[in-house]
Amino acid sequence: MDAPVRHLDQVKLGQLGHSVGFLLRLAQLRAFDDFFSENGPQGLKPGEFSVLWVIARNPGIRQSVLGQRLMIKRAHMTKLIRTMEDAGFVSRRIPDRDRRAVELTLTPAGEHQVEKAAVLFFDYEQSTGAPLDDREQAVLVALLKKYVGLQGEAQG
Protein backbone atom coordinates (compact mmCIF):
# COMPACT_ATOMS: atom_id res chain seq x y z
CA MET A 1 0.00 0.00 0.00
CA ASP A 2 1.32 3.41 -0.95
CA ALA A 3 0.96 6.35 1.42
CA PRO A 4 -1.52 8.99 0.30
CA VAL A 5 -0.03 11.37 -2.25
CA ARG A 6 0.72 14.69 -0.67
CA HIS A 7 3.33 16.15 -3.01
CA LEU A 8 3.18 17.23 -6.61
CA ASP A 9 6.12 15.19 -7.85
CA GLN A 10 4.67 11.97 -6.48
CA VAL A 11 1.55 12.18 -8.62
CA LYS A 12 1.39 9.37 -11.13
CA LEU A 13 -0.22 10.32 -14.42
CA GLY A 14 0.28 7.02 -16.23
CA GLN A 15 -0.86 7.02 -19.85
CA LEU A 16 -2.43 10.43 -19.38
CA GLY A 17 1.05 11.92 -19.06
CA HIS A 18 1.71 10.79 -22.62
CA SER A 19 -1.62 11.96 -23.98
CA VAL A 20 -1.40 14.60 -26.67
CA GLY A 21 -4.79 16.05 -25.72
CA PHE A 22 -3.96 16.32 -22.05
CA LEU A 23 -0.53 17.84 -22.66
CA LEU A 24 -2.01 20.31 -25.13
CA ARG A 25 -4.40 21.49 -22.46
CA LEU A 26 -1.66 22.03 -19.89
CA ALA A 27 0.53 23.69 -22.49
CA GLN A 28 -2.17 26.08 -23.55
CA LEU A 29 -2.79 27.11 -19.98
CA ARG A 30 0.91 27.73 -19.53
CA ALA A 31 1.19 29.69 -22.76
CA PHE A 32 -1.77 31.99 -22.43
CA ASP A 33 -3.25 32.33 -19.02
CA ASP A 34 -0.90 34.44 -16.96
CA PHE A 35 -0.09 36.58 -19.95
CA PHE A 36 -3.55 37.63 -20.92
CA SER A 37 -4.70 38.05 -17.35
CA GLU A 38 -2.23 40.62 -16.02
CA ASN A 39 0.13 41.66 -18.76
CA GLY A 40 -2.62 41.51 -21.33
CA PRO A 41 -1.80 43.90 -24.16
CA GLN A 42 -4.22 46.83 -24.17
CA GLY A 43 -6.88 44.76 -22.46
CA LEU A 44 -7.28 42.68 -25.61
CA LYS A 45 -8.37 39.12 -24.97
CA PRO A 46 -6.78 36.25 -26.89
CA GLY A 47 -9.70 35.83 -29.27
CA GLU A 48 -9.91 39.56 -29.85
CA PHE A 49 -6.23 39.90 -30.61
CA SER A 50 -6.24 37.03 -33.08
CA VAL A 51 -9.33 38.41 -34.81
CA LEU A 52 -7.85 41.90 -35.21
CA TRP A 53 -4.52 40.48 -36.33
CA VAL A 54 -6.05 38.34 -39.06
CA ILE A 55 -8.34 41.10 -40.30
CA ALA A 56 -5.30 43.38 -40.51
CA ARG A 57 -3.57 40.89 -42.80
CA ASN A 58 -6.72 40.08 -44.77
CA PRO A 59 -8.69 43.29 -45.26
CA GLY A 60 -12.25 42.62 -46.37
CA ILE A 61 -12.18 39.05 -45.07
CA ARG A 62 -15.58 37.52 -44.61
CA GLN A 63 -16.76 36.96 -41.09
CA SER A 64 -17.51 33.30 -41.79
CA VAL A 65 -14.06 32.64 -43.24
CA LEU A 66 -12.39 34.36 -40.31
CA GLY A 67 -14.36 32.22 -37.90
CA GLN A 68 -13.50 29.02 -39.73
CA ARG A 69 -9.79 29.78 -39.74
CA LEU A 70 -9.67 30.71 -36.07
CA MET A 71 -12.12 27.95 -35.15
CA ILE A 72 -14.53 30.40 -33.59
CA LYS A 73 -18.21 29.52 -33.85
CA ARG A 74 -20.55 31.83 -35.74
CA ALA A 75 -22.58 32.82 -32.72
CA HIS A 76 -19.44 33.75 -30.84
CA MET A 77 -18.00 35.61 -33.82
CA THR A 78 -21.04 37.84 -33.89
CA LYS A 79 -20.45 38.89 -30.29
CA LEU A 80 -16.71 39.29 -30.76
CA ILE A 81 -17.07 41.44 -33.86
CA ARG A 82 -19.77 43.54 -32.24
CA THR A 83 -17.45 44.23 -29.29
CA MET A 84 -14.61 45.17 -31.65
CA GLU A 85 -16.97 47.38 -33.64
CA ASP A 86 -18.20 49.11 -30.49
CA ALA A 87 -14.58 49.68 -29.49
CA GLY A 88 -14.05 51.39 -32.82
CA PHE A 89 -11.49 48.86 -34.11
CA VAL A 90 -13.44 47.11 -36.86
CA SER A 91 -15.82 48.21 -39.57
CA ARG A 92 -18.34 45.95 -41.28
CA ARG A 93 -19.45 46.18 -44.89
CA ILE A 94 -22.22 44.31 -46.69
CA PRO A 95 -21.00 43.53 -50.22
CA ASP A 96 -23.50 44.03 -53.07
CA ARG A 97 -22.65 40.74 -54.73
CA ASP A 98 -23.79 38.75 -51.67
CA ARG A 99 -25.86 40.71 -49.28
CA ARG A 100 -25.88 37.93 -46.68
CA ALA A 101 -22.17 38.29 -46.08
CA VAL A 102 -20.14 40.72 -43.98
CA GLU A 103 -16.70 41.93 -45.02
CA LEU A 104 -14.42 43.11 -42.22
CA THR A 105 -11.70 45.74 -42.18
CA LEU A 106 -9.81 47.53 -39.42
CA THR A 107 -10.29 51.19 -38.67
CA PRO A 108 -7.10 53.27 -38.29
CA ALA A 109 -7.59 52.97 -34.53
CA GLY A 110 -7.87 49.20 -34.92
CA GLU A 111 -4.66 49.02 -36.94
CA HIS A 112 -2.82 51.05 -34.36
CA GLN A 113 -4.17 48.84 -31.58
CA VAL A 114 -3.12 45.58 -33.24
CA GLU A 115 0.38 46.68 -34.04
CA LYS A 116 0.92 47.82 -30.47
CA ALA A 117 -0.52 44.62 -29.03
CA ALA A 118 1.45 42.49 -31.49
CA VAL A 119 4.77 43.70 -30.12
CA LEU A 120 3.80 42.62 -26.62
CA PHE A 121 2.22 39.40 -27.81
CA PHE A 122 5.12 38.11 -29.85
CA ASP A 123 7.68 39.28 -27.31
CA TYR A 124 5.85 37.27 -24.71
CA GLU A 125 5.69 34.31 -27.07
CA GLN A 126 9.45 34.42 -27.22
CA SER A 127 9.88 34.49 -23.45
CA THR A 128 7.27 31.85 -22.70
CA GLY A 129 9.04 29.41 -24.98
CA ALA A 130 11.96 29.56 -22.57
CA PRO A 131 12.09 25.87 -21.58
CA LEU A 132 12.69 25.00 -25.24
CA ASP A 133 15.71 26.09 -27.24
CA ASP A 134 15.22 27.62 -30.69
CA ARG A 135 15.50 24.37 -32.56
CA GLU A 136 13.06 22.58 -30.25
CA GLN A 137 10.64 25.44 -30.53
CA ALA A 138 10.80 25.28 -34.33
CA VAL A 139 10.15 21.54 -34.28
CA LEU A 140 7.21 22.03 -31.93
CA VAL A 141 5.70 24.67 -34.21
CA ALA A 142 6.15 22.49 -37.27
CA LEU A 143 4.54 19.47 -35.59
CA LEU A 144 1.62 21.52 -34.28
CA LYS A 145 1.03 22.99 -37.74
CA LYS A 146 0.97 19.52 -39.23
CA TYR A 147 -1.30 18.31 -36.45
CA VAL A 148 -3.88 21.06 -37.03
CA GLY A 149 -3.62 20.84 -40.81
CA LEU A 150 -2.09 24.27 -41.21
CA GLN A 151 0.61 23.65 -43.74
CA GLY A 152 -0.05 24.97 -47.19
CA GLU A 153 -1.84 28.11 -46.13
CA ALA A 154 -0.91 31.51 -47.46
CA GLN A 155 1.81 33.26 -45.53
CA GLY A 156 1.66 36.97 -44.93
Next chain:
Amino acid sequence: MDAPVRHLDQVKLGQLGHSVGFLLRLAQLRAFDDFFSENGPQGLKPGEFSVLWVIARNPGIRQSVLGQRLMIKRAHMTKLIRTMEDAGFVSRRIPDRDRRAVELTLTPAGEHQVEKAAVLFFDYEQSTGAPLDDREQAVLVALLKKYVGLQGEAQG
Protein backbone atom coordinates in the same frame (compact mmCIF):
# COMPACT_ATOMS: atom_id res chain seq x y z
CA MET B 1 -5.06 45.79 -53.77
CA ASP B 2 -6.03 42.24 -52.99
CA ALA B 3 -9.55 41.04 -53.52
CA PRO B 4 -11.49 40.35 -50.30
CA VAL B 5 -10.63 36.98 -48.81
CA ARG B 6 -13.46 34.56 -49.33
CA HIS B 7 -11.76 31.19 -49.03
CA LEU B 8 -10.07 29.47 -46.13
CA ASP B 9 -6.78 28.71 -47.87
CA GLN B 10 -6.28 32.34 -48.84
CA VAL B 11 -6.22 33.54 -45.26
CA LYS B 12 -2.84 34.95 -44.30
CA LEU B 13 -1.88 34.34 -40.69
CA GLY B 14 1.60 35.86 -40.77
CA GLN B 15 3.57 35.54 -37.56
CA LEU B 16 0.48 34.24 -35.79
CA GLY B 17 0.76 31.05 -37.84
CA HIS B 18 4.11 30.41 -36.17
CA SER B 19 2.94 31.29 -32.67
CA VAL B 20 3.16 28.48 -30.15
CA GLY B 21 0.25 29.86 -28.13
CA PHE B 22 -2.03 30.20 -31.13
CA LEU B 23 -1.17 26.76 -32.51
CA LEU B 24 -1.68 25.21 -29.09
CA ARG B 25 -5.16 26.65 -28.98
CA LEU B 26 -6.08 25.27 -32.41
CA ALA B 27 -4.50 21.93 -31.57
CA GLN B 28 -6.40 21.61 -28.34
CA LEU B 29 -9.68 22.32 -30.07
CA ARG B 30 -8.86 19.69 -32.66
CA ALA B 31 -7.84 17.14 -30.04
CA PHE B 32 -10.69 17.43 -27.60
CA ASP B 33 -13.76 19.20 -28.75
CA ASP B 34 -15.61 16.92 -31.11
CA PHE B 35 -14.68 13.91 -29.06
CA PHE B 36 -15.98 15.05 -25.72
CA SER B 37 -19.08 16.63 -27.18
CA GLU B 38 -20.67 13.74 -29.03
CA ASN B 39 -18.62 10.62 -28.55
CA GLY B 40 -17.86 11.62 -24.99
CA PRO B 41 -17.21 8.49 -22.97
CA GLN B 42 -20.04 7.89 -20.52
CA GLY B 43 -20.90 11.58 -20.50
CA LEU B 44 -17.66 12.34 -18.69
CA LYS B 45 -16.29 15.80 -19.43
CA PRO B 46 -12.56 16.29 -19.99
CA GLY B 47 -11.91 17.70 -16.54
CA GLU B 48 -13.95 14.94 -14.93
CA PHE B 49 -12.18 12.17 -16.80
CA SER B 50 -8.73 13.49 -15.92
CA VAL B 51 -9.70 13.86 -12.27
CA LEU B 52 -11.05 10.32 -12.01
CA TRP B 53 -8.05 8.93 -13.89
CA VAL B 54 -5.52 10.57 -11.60
CA ILE B 55 -7.37 9.61 -8.43
CA ALA B 56 -7.45 6.02 -9.67
CA ARG B 57 -3.66 6.02 -10.00
CA ASN B 58 -3.10 7.94 -6.76
CA PRO B 59 -5.61 6.70 -4.19
CA GLY B 60 -5.87 9.04 -1.23
CA ILE B 61 -4.43 11.97 -3.17
CA ARG B 62 -5.14 15.33 -1.62
CA GLN B 63 -7.58 17.55 -3.40
CA SER B 64 -5.12 20.45 -3.50
CA VAL B 65 -2.34 18.32 -5.01
CA LEU B 66 -4.71 16.96 -7.62
CA GLY B 67 -5.75 20.48 -8.55
CA GLN B 68 -2.16 21.68 -8.81
CA ARG B 69 -1.16 18.82 -11.09
CA LEU B 70 -4.14 19.22 -13.39
CA MET B 71 -3.98 23.02 -13.19
CA ILE B 72 -7.52 23.22 -11.91
CA LYS B 73 -8.26 26.06 -9.52
CA ARG B 74 -9.38 25.25 -5.97
CA ALA B 75 -12.84 26.74 -6.37
CA HIS B 76 -13.44 24.72 -9.50
CA MET B 77 -12.04 21.54 -7.92
CA THR B 78 -14.62 21.80 -5.17
CA LYS B 79 -17.44 21.81 -7.69
CA LEU B 80 -15.90 19.08 -9.80
CA ILE B 81 -15.36 16.77 -6.83
CA ARG B 82 -18.84 17.44 -5.52
CA THR B 83 -20.29 16.43 -8.88
CA MET B 84 -18.20 13.24 -8.93
CA GLU B 85 -19.22 12.49 -5.36
CA ASP B 86 -22.90 13.00 -6.16
CA ALA B 87 -22.47 10.67 -9.12
CA GLY B 88 -21.11 8.06 -6.72
CA PHE B 89 -17.65 7.89 -8.29
CA VAL B 90 -15.50 9.52 -5.62
CA SER B 91 -15.35 9.35 -1.85
CA ARG B 92 -13.79 11.98 0.37
CA ARG B 93 -11.98 11.40 3.64
CA ILE B 94 -10.69 13.88 6.21
CA PRO B 95 -7.38 12.56 7.56
CA ASP B 96 -6.79 12.82 11.33
CA ARG B 97 -3.28 14.18 10.96
CA ASP B 98 -4.53 17.29 9.12
CA ARG B 99 -8.19 17.89 9.43
CA ARG B 100 -8.15 20.73 6.89
CA ALA B 101 -7.28 18.37 4.07
CA VAL B 102 -9.39 16.04 1.94
CA GLU B 103 -8.11 12.71 0.64
CA LEU B 104 -9.80 11.32 -2.44
CA THR B 105 -10.41 7.77 -3.55
CA LEU B 106 -12.61 6.16 -6.18
CA THR B 107 -15.61 4.06 -5.34
CA PRO B 108 -15.91 0.72 -7.13
CA ALA B 109 -18.41 2.40 -9.46
CA GLY B 110 -15.86 5.15 -10.09
CA GLU B 111 -13.13 2.67 -10.90
CA HIS B 112 -15.38 0.88 -13.32
CA GLN B 113 -16.36 4.15 -14.94
CA VAL B 114 -12.78 5.33 -15.47
CA GLU B 115 -11.54 2.10 -16.93
CA LYS B 116 -14.40 2.05 -19.41
CA ALA B 117 -13.88 5.69 -20.34
CA ALA B 118 -10.11 5.23 -20.59
CA VAL B 119 -10.45 2.68 -23.38
CA LEU B 120 -12.46 5.14 -25.45
CA PHE B 121 -10.27 8.07 -24.54
CA PHE B 122 -6.92 6.55 -25.43
CA ASP B 123 -8.31 4.88 -28.54
CA TYR B 124 -9.50 8.26 -29.70
CA GLU B 125 -6.13 9.77 -28.82
CA GLN B 126 -4.57 7.26 -31.16
CA SER B 127 -6.91 8.08 -34.03
CA THR B 128 -6.78 11.84 -33.59
CA GLY B 129 -3.02 11.75 -33.84
CA ALA B 130 -3.48 10.51 -37.38
CA PRO B 131 -1.75 13.37 -39.23
CA LEU B 132 1.46 12.54 -37.35
CA ASP B 133 3.32 9.27 -37.62
CA ASP B 134 4.43 7.45 -34.47
CA ARG B 135 7.83 9.07 -34.33
CA GLU B 136 6.44 12.57 -34.85
CA GLN B 137 3.83 11.96 -32.20
CA ALA B 138 6.51 10.84 -29.75
CA VAL B 139 8.56 13.96 -30.46
CA LEU B 140 5.50 16.15 -29.99
CA VAL B 141 4.72 14.53 -26.65
CA ALA B 142 8.31 14.93 -25.47
CA LEU B 143 8.44 18.60 -26.45
CA LEU B 144 5.10 19.34 -24.83
CA LYS B 145 6.21 17.62 -21.62
CA LYS B 146 9.34 19.70 -21.56
CA TYR B 147 7.34 22.84 -22.33
CA VAL B 148 4.95 22.29 -19.42
CA GLY B 149 7.68 21.15 -17.05
CA LEU B 150 6.41 17.59 -16.78
CA GLN B 151 9.57 15.58 -17.01
CA GLY B 152 10.73 13.98 -13.82
CA GLU B 153 7.31 13.12 -12.47
CA ALA B 154 6.46 9.69 -11.19
CA GLN B 155 5.20 7.32 -13.85
CA GLY B 156 2.38 4.93 -13.12
Next chain:
DNA sequence: TATTGTTATACTCTATAACTATA
Protein backbone atom coordinates in the same frame (compact mmCIF):
# COMPACT_ATOMS: atom_id res chain seq x y z
C1' DT C 1 -33.18 24.50 -50.06
C1' DA C 2 -28.77 26.12 -48.46
C1' DT C 3 -25.97 29.81 -46.55
C1' DT C 4 -24.71 34.09 -43.69
C1' DG C 5 -25.32 36.14 -39.83
C1' DT C 6 -28.13 37.19 -35.55
C1' DT C 7 -30.43 36.28 -31.23
C1' DA C 8 -31.24 33.77 -27.03
C1' DT C 9 -30.20 30.25 -23.72
C1' DA C 10 -27.40 27.25 -21.16
C1' DC C 11 -23.27 25.14 -19.67
C1' DT C 12 -18.10 24.64 -18.84
C1' DC C 13 -14.20 26.57 -17.20
C1' DT C 14 -11.97 30.27 -15.06
C1' DA C 15 -11.05 34.45 -11.80
C1' DT C 16 -11.72 36.57 -7.61
C1' DA C 17 -12.66 37.38 -3.05
C1' DA C 18 -14.70 36.48 1.37
C1' DC C 19 -15.33 32.94 4.47
C1' DT C 20 -14.55 28.46 7.83
C1' DA C 21 -11.74 25.45 10.18
C1' DT C 22 -7.75 23.94 11.13
C1' DA C 23 -2.59 24.26 11.63
Next chain:
DNA sequence: TATAGTTATAGAGTATAACAATA
Protein backbone atom coordinates in the same frame (compact mmCIF):
# COMPACT_ATOMS: atom_id res chain seq x y z
C1' DT D 1 -0.29 33.89 10.25
C1' DA D 2 -0.71 30.49 6.84
C1' DT D 3 -3.07 26.65 4.63
C1' DA D 4 -7.15 23.53 2.81
C1' DG D 5 -11.26 23.81 1.34
C1' DT D 6 -15.88 26.12 0.56
C1' DT D 7 -19.12 29.48 -1.11
C1' DA D 8 -20.67 33.09 -4.14
C1' DT D 9 -20.37 35.93 -8.07
C1' DA D 10 -18.83 37.30 -12.45
C1' DG D 11 -16.97 36.67 -16.90
C1' DA D 12 -15.07 34.27 -21.22
C1' DG D 13 -15.78 30.80 -24.37
C1' DT D 14 -18.57 27.47 -26.38
C1' DA D 15 -22.83 24.60 -27.96
C1' DT D 16 -27.25 24.69 -29.60
C1' DA D 17 -31.27 25.91 -31.80
C1' DA D 18 -34.49 29.03 -33.79
C1' DC D 19 -34.75 32.83 -36.76
C1' DA D 20 -34.38 36.55 -40.81
C1' DA D 21 -32.50 37.76 -45.00
C1' DT D 22 -30.50 36.41 -49.05
C1' DA D 23 -28.82 33.17 -52.52
